[in-house]
Amino acid sequence: MAAPTIVIKDIHKTFGDQEVLKGMSFVVQPGKVNFLIGRSGEGKTVALKLLTGLLGPDAGEIWYDDLELSQAETKDLYDLRLRIGLLFQDGALFDSLSVGENVAFPLWFHRKAKAKVTRAKAEGLLTDLGLADAYDRPVTSLSTGERKRVALARALIVEPEILFFDEPTTGLDPLLSAQVDGLISQAQERSGATVLVISHDIAATLTLADQVSMLYDGRIIASSTPDELRANPSPEVRKFLAGATD
Ligand SMILES: Nc1ncnc2c1ncn2[C@@H]1O[C@H](COP(=O)(O)OP(=O)(O)O)[C@@H](O)[C@H]1O
Ligand SMILES: [Mg+2]
Numbered sequence: 377m378a379a380p381t382i383v384i385k386d387i388h389k390t391f392g393d394q395e396v397l398k399g400m401s402f403v404v405q406p407g408k409v410n411f412l413i414g415r416s417g418e419g420k421t422v423a424l425k426l427l428t429g430l431l432g433p434d435a436g437e438i439w440y441d442d443l444e445l446s447q448a449e450t451k452d453l454y455d456l457r458l459r460i461g462l463l464f465q466d467g468a469l470f471d472s473l474s475v476g477e478n479v480a481f482p483l484w485f486h487r488k489a490k491a492k493v494t495r496a497k498a499e500g501l502l503t504d505l506g507l508a509d510a511y512d513r514p515v516t517s518l519s520t521g522e523r524k525r526v527a528l529a530r531a532l533i534v535e536p537e538i539l540f541f542d543e544p545t546t547g548l549d550p551l552l553s554a555q556v557d558g559l560i561s562q563a564q565e566r567s568g569a570t571v572l573v574i575s576h577d578i579a580a581t582l583t584l585a586d587q588v589s590m591l592y593d594g595r596i597i598a599s600s601t602p603d604e605l606r607a608n609p610s611p612e613v614r615k616f617l618a619g620a621t622d
Pocket of ligand 2: 421
C-alpha cells in the first residue's frame with residue numbers, strides 16, 4: 377500500500393474539565409513532509425496519540441485513506457500499526473536493551489524477523505546515523521543526541537509508509553538539530569512516506585515542511601505551505617512565527 381492521506385475531522389478531546397481539542401480538523405498530505413505546530417501545551421502530543429490510536433477521541437473521525445480508526449477491526453488497526461514509524465518526544469528507549477536491540481525491536485516484535493538479518497539491518501541504520509559500532513553499547517551510555525538518533529533508527533527500521541516525529545530536535549544543540557532535520561528529509565525522500573513532524577522549531581518548520589498546520593486553542597487555525605503561512609495575517613500565527621512559543 378502506498379503512503380496514505382490522513383484526514384482528521386472535528387476531533388474533540390477533554391481530560392477532566394480541561395477541553396484540549398475543540399474540533400481539530402486538518403489533512404496530512406500523502407508522501408509529503410507535514411508539520412503540526414503550536415505552543416507548548418496546546419495538545420500536539422495528544423493529537424499524535426489520537427492519530428496513532430494510543431488514545432481515543434471523545435468525538436470526531438480519523439481516516440487513513442478509507443479506514444476510520446474508531447470503526448476499524450482489530451486486525452486492520454494492527455496492520456496499520458505495522459505501517460507506522462513513531463518517534464516519541466522523549467525517545468522512549470528501553471534501558472534494559474542494548475542500542476542495537478532497541479533499534480531491532482520493532483522487527484522482532486512485528487515481523488518475527490531472523491536475528492542475523494535484523495542485526496545487519498540495525499547496524500546499517502546506525503551507521504547511516506553516525507553510530508557505527510554502537511550496536512552493543514548500553515542505552516544508558518548514550519548522550520541526548522545519540523538517544524534521539526537511536527530512537528530515529530528504531531522508527532525507520534520497519535521502512536514505514538507513515539512517519540510520526542514528536543519534537544525530534546527539542547533539547548538538541550543546533551548542529552545536532554540540523555543533522556536530525558536532514559535525516560528526516562532523507563528518510564522521507566528515500567521512502568516517499570507520509571511524514572508528520574510535531575514541532576515548535578519555527579526555522580526548521582519553514583525550511584523543511586511541504587505543509588504546515590497550526591494548532592491554537594484546540595483548533596487548526598492555519599493549514600498551508602510555509603510561504604502561505606509567512607503571509608498569514610492572523611495575529612496568533614504572526615506571534616508564533618515571531619518566536620513567542622510559550
Ligand atoms: N493523559 C492525560 N491526562 C490528563 N491531561 C492530559 C493528558 N495528556 C495530556 N494532557 C493535558 O493536555 C494538554 C496538552 O498536552 P500535550 O498534548 O502534551 O501538549 P503539547 O502541545 O505540548 O504536546 C496539557 O495541558 C496536558 O497536561
Ligand atoms: Mg508535546
